[in-house]
Amino acid sequence: MSSFARPTRRTVTGLGAAAALGLLAACGRPDETESGPAAPAEPIAEGAATGSLTVWAMGAEGEKLPELLKGFQEQNPDVTVEVTPVPWDSAHDKFTSAIAAGTAPDVAQVGSTWMAEFVGLNALESTPEEVATDDYFPGALEAVTVDGTVYGVPWYVETRVVYYRKDLAEKAGITEPPTDWEGLVALAQALQEKADAEWGISLQPGGTGSWQSVMPLIWSNGGNVVDEASTEFTFESGQNEEALAYYQSYFTDGLADPAPADGTTEQDFVSGRVPMFISGPWMMSAVESVGGEGFAGKYGVFTMPVKETSSSFLGGANLGVFQGTKNRDAAWKLVQYLSTPEVQVEWFGMSTDLPALQQGWEDETVASNEKFEVFRAQLDTALAPPVVATWEQVAASFDAQIEKVCKDDLAPADALAATQSEAQGIGTGA
Amino acid sequence: MSTSTTTAGTDGRPAAAGSRRRSRRGAAEARAGVLLALPFVLLFAVFTAWPVLQSMFMSFTDMRISDIRTPFAVDFVGLENYRTAFADPVFRRAALNTGVFVLLGVPLTITAGLAAALALNTGVGRLRAVYRVGFYSPVITSIVAVAVVWRFLLQPGTGLVNTVLGWVGIDGPHWLGDQRTALLSLVVMAVWRNFGTSMIIFLAGLQAVDPGLHEAAALDGAGRWRRFVSITLPSIRPTMLFVLVTTSIGYLQFFEEPFVMTSGGPLNATVSASMYTYNQFGFGNYGVAGAMAYLTFLVIGLVTLVQFRLMREK
Numbered sequence: 001m002s003s004f005a006r007p008t009r010r011t012v013t014g015l016g017a018a019a020a021l022g023l024l025a026a027c028g029r030p031d032e033t034e035s036g037p038a039a040p041a042e043p044i045a046e047g048a049a050t051g052s053l054t055v056w057a058m059g060a061e062g063e064k065l066p067e068l069l070k071g072f073q074e075q076n077p078d079v080t081v082e083v084t085p086v087p088w089d090s091a092h093d094k095f096t097s098a099i100a101a102g103t104a105p106d107v108a109q110v111g112s113t114w115m116a117e118f119v120g121l122n123a124l125e126s127t128p129e130e131v132a133t134d135d136y137f138p139g140a141l142e143a144v145t146v147d148g149t150v151y152g153v154p155w156y157v158e159t160r161v162v163y164y165r166k167d168l169a170e171k172a173g174i175t176e177p178p179t180d181w182e183g184l185v186a187l188a189q190a191l192q193e194k195a196d197a198e199w200g201i202s203l204q205p206g207g208t209g210s211w212q213s214v215m216p217l218i219w220s221n222g223g224n225v226v227d228e229a230s231t232e233f234t235f236e237s238g239q240n241e242e243a244l245a246y247y248q249s250y251f252t253d254g255l256a257d258p259a260p261a262d263g264t265t266e267q268d269f270v271s272g273r274v275p276m277f278i279s280g281p282w283m284m285s286a287v288e289s290v291g292g293e294g295f296a297g298k299y300g301v302f303t304m305p306v307k308e309t310s311s312s313f314l315g316g317a318n319l320g321v322f323q324g325t326k327n328r329d330a331a332w333k334l335v336q337y338l339s340t341p342e343v344q345v346e347w348f349g350m351s352t353d354l355p356a357l358q359q360g361w362e363d364e365t366v367a368s369n370e371k372f373e374v375f376r377a378q379l380d381t382a383l384a385p386p387v388v389a390t391w392e393q394v395a396a397s398f399d400a401q402i403e404k405v406c407k408d409d410l411a412p413a414d415a416l417a418a419t420q421s422e423a424q425g426i427g428t429g430a
Numbered sequence: 431m432s433t434s435t436t437t438a439g440t441d442g443r444p445a446a447a448g449s450r451r452r453s454r455r456g457a458a459e460a461r462a463g464v465l466l467a468l469p470f471v472l473l474f475a476v477f478t479a480w481p482v483l484q485s486m487f488m489s490f491t492d493m494r495i496s497d498i499r500t501p502f503a504v505d506f507v508g509l510e511n512y513r514t515a516f517a518d519p520v521f522r523r524a525a526l527n528t529g530v531f532v533l534l535g536v537p538l539t540i541t542a543g544l545a546a547a548l549a550l551n552t553g554v555g556r557l558r559a560v561y562r563v564g565f566y567s568p569v570i571t572s573i574v575a576v577a578v579v580w581r582f583l584l585q586p587g588t589g590l591v592n593t594v595l596g597w598v599g600i601d602g603p604h605w606l607g608d609q610r611t612a613l614l615s616l617v618v619m620a621v622w623r624n625f626g627t628s629m630i631i632f633l634a635g636l637q638a639v640d641p642g643l644h645e646a647a648a649l650d651g652a653g654r655w656r657r658f659v660s661i662t663l664p665s666i667r668p669t670m671l672f673v674l675v676t677t678s679i680g681y682l683q684f685f686e687e688p689f690v691m692t693s694g695g696p697l698n699a700t701v702s703a704s705m706y707t708y709n710q711f712g713f714g715n716y717g718v719a720g721a722m723a724y725l726t727f728l729v730i731g732l733v734t735l736v737q738f739r740l741m742r743e744k
Contacts, residue, residue, distance in 0.1 A: 029505050092712070100498035117714070120496050207695050259607035259696065261585050389496070393713035400520070403697055429496065 041128040049076040049330035055083045056108040058091050061317070064350050071346070072337045079330055099123045104322040106331040110152060112143045112316055116230075116389040120429060124151040125321045125328070131336055139314040140356045143384030152320035153339050156353035158280045159312045159382040160216070161374050163287070165275035166300040168195040177302035181220075181246060184305040188255045191275050200255035202265055202277035203247070206403020211395045212313045212385075213278060214402055216304055217243040219311035219383050225398075226386040231428055233394070235420035236413075243307075244405060244412035251406045258407050266290040269299070278304070280315065281354060281375055301374045314382035316356060354379075389429030397422040488720040495714025504717075511721035521722060523698050524706040531617055531702065532681045538621045539677050540670075543628025548658075550629070551636045562633075566626035573623070577690040580619050581606070606692055609699040616687045616700055624680070628673045635669030636662070671741040675734055682730050 049072075057065045062085025069081050084105070086094055092114065098104045099121050110118065118124050127133065127150045133141055140154035162184070164177065169187060172194035178187050188200025204210040218224065223239030226232065234240075250256040257274070266283070268274040270291045277283075288296050304312045319338060321331045337343060344355035345363040354375060355361060361376050385391060401419045404410040484501075489511055491504040515521050546565050550558050568576065583590045584605040592602030605615040643661050652660070663670075685704040688694050694701030694709075703726050710719035 029503055096495060096498060096714075117495070121499070206697075208693055259586070259604045261587070261604075261607070262581060390713070393715070396709070396713070400698065403695065407697060429494075 041126045044128050044130050044332045044336075045329040048078065049333040050078040051327045051330050052080045052082065053107060053327055053330055053334060054105040055081060055334070056086050056091075056095075056105045057083060058086050058088045058109055058111070058317070060351060061109055061353070062086060068338075068343070068347055068350060069334075071343065072334060075337070076330075076333070081334065096121070099322075102324055104324065106325040106327055107319060107321055107334050109155060110318045110320040112314075112318060113385055113391050113395075115144055115151060115318065115320075116146050116387045116391065117429070118320065119146040119151050120389045123322055125323055125325075126151050127153060128332060131332065131339065135357050135359055137314070137356060137358060137379045137382070139379070139382045139384045140316065143314065143316075143387065144318050146387055152318050153335060154356035155317050155319045155338060156344075156347065156351075157314060157316035157356045157379060157382075158282070158354055159314050159375060159378045160212070160278050160280050161301045161303055161312065161378050162276065162278050162305070163269065163283060163299060163301050165191075165195075165269070165272060165298060167298045168197065168272055168275045171195045177300060178305055179302075179310075180306045185249070185253075185255070188250070188276060192255065195272065195275065197272060197275050199257045199274045200276060201250060202260060202268065202274045203250055203256040203406075205251060205256070205258045205260070205406035206399060206401075208396070208399055210402045210406075211398045212315075214244060214247055214398075215383075215385070216312045217247055217307075220304065220307045220309055221246075222308045224386075225423075226388060226428075230386055230388055233420055233423040233428070235398075235416045235423060237416075240416055241412045244402075244416065247402075248405050248409075248412060252409065270295065281352065281372075284371060285352070301371050303374055303378045310378070310381055312378045312382040314379070314384045316354075390426050393426050394419075394423045397426070485720050486724065488716055489724050491717050493716040493720075495716065497716075507717070511717045512725065514718050515722050515725060520698055520701065521703070521706055524701045524703045527613060527699070527701060528682060528684065528703045530613060531620070531684055532678060534614075534617045535620050535681050535684075536674070536677050538617070539625050539681075540628055540673055542621055542625040543673065544632050546625065546629040547632035547636055548662075550633060562630075565629055568623045569626040571623075573686045574690055576619075576623065577687075581691065584615055607696055609696055612692055612696060612699045616691060619691070620681070620684065620687055624677065628677060631669060631673050632666065635666040639665040667741065671737065674741065675737055678733055678737065679730055682726065682733065 055065065055069075056062070062083065065085075066081075066083045069083065073079060073081060091111070095104070095108070095110075095114070095118070099118070104123060110124070115124075127144075131153060133150055133153060136154050137157060140157050141150070144150055144152050144154055162177075164187065168191055169175070169177075172187075172190035174187055174190055178184050184201075190200075191197040192200040204213050215225070218240050221239040221243045223237050223243060225235050225240065227234055251258045260274075265274070265277055265279070266287050267290060269277060269287050284301075287299065291298065304310045319335050321328065321335060325331050338347075339357065341355070341357050341359040341363070344357050344360040345365060347353060348355055348360070348366055354372075355366065361367060361372075366372055367376075385395070388394065398419045401410070401415040405412055405415045488501075490506060490508060492507045492510070493501065493504045497504050546561075550561055584592075586592060586602070586604035586607065589602075589605075591605065595602040603611050605611050639662055643665070644657055647657050647661055683704045684702050685708065688700040688702055688705050689708075692700045694705055703722065707719050707722040707726065710722060
């Protein structure tokens with residue numbers, strides 16, 4: 001037996017070494033070729049769409065999209081569209097492995113923070129001229145623009161405004177919603193002192209996504225965390241420090257709970273324990289379903305308070321056509337279809353996703369709700385997260401520093417310096 | 431002398447011929463063996479060995495998410511990724527958390543499992559099956575559903591735990607939101623979730639203990655405790671080793687609890703090595719993430735080796 005085993009082990013070792021050598025010989029980055037501006041996209045063919053298309057969409061959108069696409073199939077009877085719903089949690093991994101394997105869908109909903117990364121992977125087609133991009137909210141269009149080239153189109157948008165209990169504010173002697181930073185603090189104090197609120201406002205004390213609460217304040221103060229060209233991080237600045245200190249003051253002054261329980265925002269809002277929070281349009285139906293009949297009249301929304309400007313976070317999702325699609329014309333026609341004002345309004349009716357096209361807001365169904373008007377006003381000034389390929393990782397380290405600022409009394413300047421050095425270590429991935 | 435050498439010579443020749451014949455037959459057998467083993471070896475090589483090699487290779491390169499289309503067009507960076515991992519304060523914190531989790535969780539899980547098994551083996555008579563199902567059910571329940579319930583239990587104001595503590599005049603902390611208690615809460619939850627497995631294995635081990643030994647010891651006047659220490663424990667030593675090793679490996683990779691309960695917060699108090707590695711993969715830092723995964727693998731290997739050394743039959 002041993003005489004048999006020995007050569008085998010040697011052969012295996014040899015094979016392993018050969019494989020390793022092969023790997024080493026094959027590895028190494030190709031010489032950098034200077035990439036110029038992206039070539040202009042080819043035009044889309046005329047006529048109706050034909051052939052088959054695969055479409056990926058996430059979460060609730062994925063479930064409701066087939067219903068919306070019936071109209072597209074009526075207009076283009078020769079096309080078959082297959083929609084695959086992808087859960088948000090696994091979507092990013094699924095996309096990257098599909099891109100690596102060359103099995104990406106023709107058209108897909110693309111998360112707003114993924115754009116730069118996917119463009120870096122050479123996965124998205126730039127938008128042809130036939131697809132009009134002039135009517136989108138400026139922040140939304142910025143989110144699909146990488147290095148000056150537009151990839152795909154914004155699909156729907158969402159932004160964050162301040163929710164407050166109108167009835168409790170009146171009890172505390174405040175009848176007009178505040179408009180500036182000081183006013184928001186005053187309202188939180190008044191609610192706490194005169195309306196029996198335990199906390200004046202609910203703010204996220206760090207943790208995943210808290211940058212979405214801090215960035216609007218930074219923008220509002222004229223600051224930013226990346227330079228114009230999105231090539232350098234600029235966390236350390238007087239404006240940013242002032243904005244972060246303002247955010248911190250809510251915790252140090254006892255206006256916001258530094259260790260809130262998970263998922264109780266709606267109940268606390270309805271019970272009056274925490275009668276103010278900052279969130280997106282989906283919270284309207286959430287608080288109204290907890291509050292029950294007549295609660296809609298008890299609360300109001302107002303745009304983010306002004307320092308230099310009123311600024312908010314612009315989220316939502318985009319539509320992209322993937323490179324390597326076998327049915328490019330039909331793919332872009334589908335994108336065109338989804339970007340018409342009528343379809344955007346129809347989609348709003350199905351999903352309550354806010355139209356990314358400004359024209360979509362002229363429709364009665366969207367314009368009739370006065371609370372939506374506040375969102376409409378906020379969308380004009382809302383900004384998308386920085387279009388940087390490594391943003392998710394930079395944001396995670398920013399989140400960690402924000403947590404220290406809110407819970408550990410870390411000086412805002414130190415937090416920003418730490419974030420800056422971590423961000424520089426991570427790089428912009430360009 | 432001479433006869434013996436001759437014998438040896440005459441004996442030796444046929445023996446050599448025989449072994450040649452045998453080796454020919456052996457070679458044929460070996461060929462058949464290789465052929466039969468080939469399907470498994472191929473599958474193993476492609477689906478197990480290759481990914482392992484590839485990921486190890488990855489941990490020595492500067493591979494990022496942007497390289498997934500050309501996984502070999504990356505630069506070899508030696509141990510740089512391992513240096514990065516060690517230099518990362520969050521990873522060190524994650525390693526510390528994992529260590530604390532293992533050091534607290536493993537003994538507690540084994541003690542709880544053994545205690546439950548002993549109770550079921552001797553104490554409760556007819557209700558045994560009920561208890562067995564009861565203790566084992568956390569193991570087969572989905573962690574996601576369990577997490578929701580535990581979050582309710584540990585809720586600061588209205589949670590059951592703090593309500594009960596309130597009855598006896600203790601103002602309970604915000605279990606998952608406080609840096610000092612968050613990891614402990616996860617340890618308790620993990621013990622509750624996992625002791626059922628060790629209980630079942632211990633139960634099987636206990637039933638194999640020779641009752642004759644107990645009888646004899648009892649006749650000699652050994653008390654319960656004495657019999658437990660001198661008979662039961664030595665008899666279930668292999669079972670103990672198995673439970674110790676599997677529980678330790680499981681806990682060294684602990685991931686689900688912080689992932690669904692705290693996302694690693696507050697202030698990284700519950701981030702675990704596996705979870706931080708997972709995050710790095712998510713950020714697209716494949717090289718660094720690979721290095722972190724291999725560091726965890728190394729620690730698991732070492733810990734397991736030490737356990738085998740310490741627990742082996744003497």
